Amino acid sequence: MSEVWRALTGVQTEPPGWAVLLVALVALAVVVWSTSWQLSRGLVTIAHEGGHALMALLTRRKLQGIRLHSDTSGVTLTRGRPTGPGMILTAASGYVAPSLLGLGGAWLVSSGHVTALITVVLGLLLCMLLLIRNLFGVVSLLATGGAIFALTWYSPPDVDAVLAQLAVWFLLFGGVRPILELRRKRRYGRTPDSDADQLARLTGLPAGFWIFLFLLVALACLAVGAWLLSPLQLSSLSSLLR
Template sequence: MWNELTATQVAPPLWLVALSGLAALALVSYPPSWHVLRGLITIAHEGGHALAAVLTRRKLRGIRLHSDTSGVTLTRGNPTGPGMVATAAAGYVAPSLIGLGASWLVAAGRITLLLWAVLVLLVCMLLMIRNFFGAVALLAVGGAVFALSWFAPPNVQGACAYAAVWFLLLGGVRPILELQTKRRHGRAPDSDADQLARLTRVPGALWVLLFLLVSTASLAAGAYLLSARWLPFEV
């Protein structure tokens, strides 16, 4: 099992890497597809809140995922302080940072390791889900990842892994832009950025800017990792 997990796969051709990136960009840019697939970004978002809460020793009470692609992570502990700030700040940057870590594994050919790491994270989230729709969503995503890792040939696994990583990197940026649009029109008074503003006295717009800087930097670094082996130079 360990040999299977740590085995490396041959990188797909450059045209397939580029095509998977274009496909992910189309899915993120096209409103109907984004409306359906945005829930995957929400899973990563709420997972980021949950992981930050656990790492800062806050008590994780539960996670809820909703059919409108929104979600909420409930924690218990000091309502102020570094732990609460880290927990609130982790959500919007989580999809991009997960995408960056996944791009490193994919670029190294560790496709199987990536798929099983995703399965472990989904199982951990499933244990904390507190609503029916959230449980169904995680089971559906986990079932698809398991089927891909168990039944799909290596070339299909590689193509899907590249597309998924591109989707995380690109999809991590759009919710931040949507957040600022909602804030500008007064439709997100309790957003993560506004909660952070109340916790730290740093304006919410600066928190949104920080989220955007992290996500765009992750996109740039992830894109380099995914295409580095074909570049004529090294950075």
């Protein structure tokens, strides 16, 4: 156990500054380009539905299961009071979950705890797998977790750090785009049952307010995460750790 603990708490060397900037640009390109976004958007959906599920558990709602669909949509089924703080927090947690997860990952990566980040992500995926209620969701989580495990198990620590940076930047950028897409779809009345519309019915506040709040949280996470991952910040943290 002491060896495992040392591995989890060990500090990895940060990648060079040019690699950090290159990885950030790659992640941004994946999110901005429509084709790559459609292929990778399911990863953001996993974080989105995981946010709903975690908040449901924290607010003592009965979690019935999670479904992930091939069109990159998903649904988290809970049971409990149809109104009240628990339902509001559960509905509000989905769109901000990818950005908050990215911010937590940025903090771990900036402090050199790449192994801890990988372990936490695999643990969350395993817990989520127990809650999946459809075949496509099971396959999606197994493929995602298997790819993460294989890439990090067979790659050297330096490559692990770069892959972790790529994943974190993707979550930070990818947390913003679904909110902008939701705002655009609501203009044409194509999402009457979105999280924002559910929150509007639960609280009396307009759906636009909730979309603005989602976007504010996502942009704040992006700004703080970018600061944590910036080459200058990584260099100063590395000096302090030494």
